[in-house]
Amino acid sequence: MIFIGEKINGTRKKVAAAIKDRNSDLIRQLAVEQTEAGSAYLDINAGTAPSREPEDMVWLIGNVQAVTDLPICLDSANPRALRAGLEIVHNTPIINSLSGEKARLEGVLPLALEYGAHLIILALDDVVGIPDTSSGRMEIIKRLTGMALKGGLAEDQLYVDPLVTAISTGTENGTLTLETIRAVKKAYPAAHITSGLSNISYGMPLRGIINRTFLAMCVASGLDSVIADPNDRALLETTMAAEMLMGRDRFCMGFNKAYRAGRIGPQAK
Amino acid sequence: MIFIGEKINGTRKKVAAAIKDRNSDLIRQLAVEQTEAGSAYLDINAGTAPSREPEDMVWLIGNVQAVTDLPICLDSANPRALRAGLEIVHNTPIINSLSGEKARLEGVLPLALEYGAHLIILALDDVVGIPDTSSGRMEIIKRLTGMALKGGLAEDQLYVDPLVTAISTGTENGTLTLETIRAVKKAYPAAHITSGLSNISYGMPLRGIINRTFLAMCVASGLDSVIADPNDRALLETTMAAEMLMGRDRFCMGFNKAYRAGRIGPQAK
Numbered sequence: 001m002i003f004i005g006e007k008i009n010g011t012r013k014k015v016a017a018a019i020k021d022r023n024s025d026l027i028r029q030l031a032v033e034q035t036e037a038g039s040a041y042l043d044i045n046a047g048t049a050p051s052r053e054p055e056d057m058v059w060l061i062g063n064v065q066a067v068t069d070l071p072i073c074l075d076s077a078n079p080r081a082l083r084a085g086l087e088i089v090h091n092t093p094i095i096n097s098l099s100g101e102k103a104r105l106e107g108v109l110p111l112a113l114e115y116g117a118h119l120i121i122l123a124l125d126d127v128v129g130i131p132d133t134s135s136g137r138m139e140i141i142k143r144l145t146g147m148a149l150k151g152g153l154a155e156d157q158l159y160v161d162p163l164v165t166a167i168s169t170g171t172e173n174g175t176l177t178l179e180t181i182r183a184v185k186k187a188y189p190a191a192h193i194t195s196g197l198s199n200i201s202y203g204m205p206l207r208g209i210i211n212r213t214f215l216a217m218c219v220a221s222g223l224d225s226v227i228a229d230p231n232d233r234a235l236l237e238t239t240m241a242a243e244m245l246m247g248r249d250r251f252c253m254g255f256n257k258a259y260r261a262g263r264i265g266p267q268a269k
Numbered sequence: 270m271i272f273i274g275e276k277i278n279g280t281r282k283k284v285a286a287a288i289k290d291r292n293s294d295l296i297r298q299l300a301v302e303q304t305e306a307g308s309a310y311l312d313i314n315a316g317t318a319p320s321r322e323p324e325d326m327v328w329l330i331g332n333v334q335a336v337t338d339l340p341i342c343l344d345s346a347n348p349r350a351l352r353a354g355l356e357i358v359h360n361t362p363i364i365n366s367l368s369g370e371k372a373r374l375e376g377v378l379p380l381a382l383e384y385g386a387h388l389i390i391l392a393l394d395d396v397v398g399i400p401d402t403s404s405g406r407m408e409i410i411k412r413l414t415g416m417a418l419k420g421g422l423a424e425d426q427l428y429v430d431p432l433v434t435a436i437s438t439g440t441e442n443g444t445l446t447l448e449t450i451r452a453v454k455k456a457y458p459a460a461h462i463t464s465g466l467s468n469i470s471y472g473m474p475l476r477g478i479i480n481r482t483f484l485a486m487c488v489a490s491g492l493d494s495v496i497a498d499p500n501d502r503a504l505l506e507t508t509m510a511a512e513m514l515m516g517r518d519r520f521c522m523g524f525n526k527a528y529r530a531g532r533i534g535p536q537a538k
Contacts, residue, residue, distance in 0.1 A: 216482045220447060242482050256474070
């Protein structure tokens with residue numbers, strides 16, 4: 001499971017304040033915690049102030065790279081912020097994200113191709129928004145994937161996000177995502193499939209249970225990456241169990257080791 | 270989700286003692302508890318003493334039917350015990366189970382056909398045991414399903430058990446079951462797919478987490494029934510979430526109602 005740690009996000013109040021106050025400690029702490037919890041990438045979102053976003057992005061990346069060697073997932077739709085980040089990252093990053101929206105096609109795709117970055121592809125555009133059929137989502141995914149491949153990215157540099165909408169607003173929203181995942185897996189077997197899954201439980205009680213159950217179902221359908229909080233212990237337990245059950249944990253050693261180290265299972269008092 | 274309550278099983282010590290002592294109270298309590306927890310069927314296994322099994326089965330069924338209207342899942346390989354049960358059940362039962370073993374082909378299949386019972390079909394025989402490929406399991410499943418259909422049972426009377434072996438003894442054992450489930454679903458779309466899933470976690474720590482994660486993955490692959498303890502609250506939560514996420518809980522009403530009734534979620538102190 002490719003865990004993309006989501007915590008350094010300027011749309012969260014605490015992180016927004018830390019960015020504004022140049023409070024390095026909080027940012028570095030989030031980077032260390034998410035690294036120790038087993039992230040493969042750290043998502044960095046510098047928040048919503050367009051004028052400040054490039055320099056905030058650079059400041060965030062500087063702090064993160066001061067304490068971890070993990071590659072970065074540059075989370076922005078702002079070409080200037082993306083380019084500023086692309087110039088200073090130490091390892092090949094992921095760009096989060098390309099969609100079929102005109103601004104992203106013009107602003108994000110060329111940067112991904114120029115820098116050879118990995119790229120998250122969202123199944124939406126500005127004509128239909130998020131299609132409510134898996135064939136509609138696949139139509140967009142195929143269009144964007146085709147552009148990325150034609151531009152020189154390899155299939156395994158792509159992270160397709162099938163998109164997740166709330167089950168409370170549509171009984172078919174779960175199977176719609178699962179179908180899309182299976183279709184992506186079939187069309188692009190080497191591509192990664194990622195998502196922030198927690199939208200599924202919006203408006204429902206017991207969100208953690210719904211999110212974990214859906215994660216397991218998505219993994220069984222082909223998802224191999226998740227954008228989430230790696231310090232969510234219950235989610236990590238489900239993730240590690242799902243990986244093991246998919247045959248991706250040789251001799252169950254990862255699960256057993258994590259258990260013995262106290263990373264999963266009942267916490268010591 | 271078709272929940273087959275597993276608790277009235279004479280291979281469990283307490284139940285074996287209750288059968289021996291003709292302790293009706295315990296049996297009736299188990300029947301009531303599993304009914305209230307939402308079972309669709311109650312499995313009844315009269316234990317391992319062949320000479321006493323028919324009369325023990327009759328005694329158990331009598332007690333269960335005294336307190337619940339749920340149909341019975343007759344869990345035996347003994348034709349005399351099965352016939353005794355088939356004669357007295359009030360509703361169409363499930364017979365648990367037919368396999369490719371000679372004794373069951375001769376002793377169990379004719380009874381299912383004669384009484385028009387539903388039938389659990391296991392992917393094993395006495396030539397290869399449990400095949401370690403999904404194609405091997407499908408070969409047996411197709412043979413047995415063919416016999417049952419030819420004998421007059423309808424496809425939706427069949428409950429195919431893909432079989433589950435421990436992930437600790439083989440890294441591929443999870444995907445093997447998932448593949449078999451998908452193959453059954455494709456070959457027999459109207460058939461049910463059931464299993465007792467807990468073998469998956471044998472020899473591992475955190476068995477509950479592994480079992481629930483695997484349940485969600487199996488449901489995503491086509492499983493629509495489970496042989497388990499409906500009073501396992503965490504398992505029920507996962508089951509209800511999985512059903513909802515598969516689009517089988519209109520307006521999420523079942524999940525929300527269960528939550529408001531306190532059947533799922535944190536327990537009142």
